[in-house]
Amino acid sequence: MLSKKCKYAIHALVYLAEKYQEGPVHIQEIAEKKHIPKKFLEAILLELRKAKVLGSKKGKGGGYYLDQKPTAINLMDIIRLMDGAIAMLPCVSLNYYEPCEECRNEKACGIREAFIKVRDETLQVLGGSTLDKILKREKSLAIK
Template sequence: MLTNKGKYGLKAMVHLAGMQPGQPALVSDIAAANDIPKKFLDAILGDLRNAGLLHSKKGRGGGYVLAKPAHEIMVGQIIRILDGPLAPLACASPNYYRRCEDCVDESTCATRLMMVEVRNAIARILDHRSLAEMRTLAHLDEVPMYHI
């Protein structure tokens, strides 16, 4: 499940994707426009900056800008930075795998096998949709349906 940190981070990144290239946005403006607590947003944007998705400039004319074009930033990347693995269980994660202590046989564990399918379906969408595409969704009358 997406946490508030992930949700607010996505909202902020969509906001920044709407700025003119190179035009910085102040944290206070992003927070006000998206109804995000400013102090929480400061931490979120810091995490995204540390991960290389944002650049920041202090002082007059400063703020945050995307570190690369919105079409090169995948939604799954943002969520992993802010919320961690996409898999609902650690045993279903390819990158953060951790065996469940109570599991007798992973190869026949129905819960694990289902959660691997869930993780793969989520990743198929989030890792192939860019921030630019996400921004476009907000301007469409209909949200596209995915057939998996």
């Protein structure tokens, strides 16, 4: 399961994608529109800024804005930033690999195959889910 932090991050980013190139949006506004505790959101946005996903501006008229195009930010990247590994087993993770202590011999482990497949298919879907696609989907659903 994704953490709340991660879900909040996704929602905030979708909101910022909606306002792409309209100048900085302040935390308060995002927090209200997306029903996210403001203080918590602060920490999340700061983290996304440090990861170069967001840019920020201080002082009056300041706020956060997407530092990349909505077509360049996808769920895979966001989840990795917020929650770490996407794979279901550490020994199968591409970005957060760690050996499973239980497995004495990883090469001979019959369990990994399935989880490698799950990982690859998951990355395929999440990697393809960019902010602009989510936004388009949202708009098409709103019409109905």
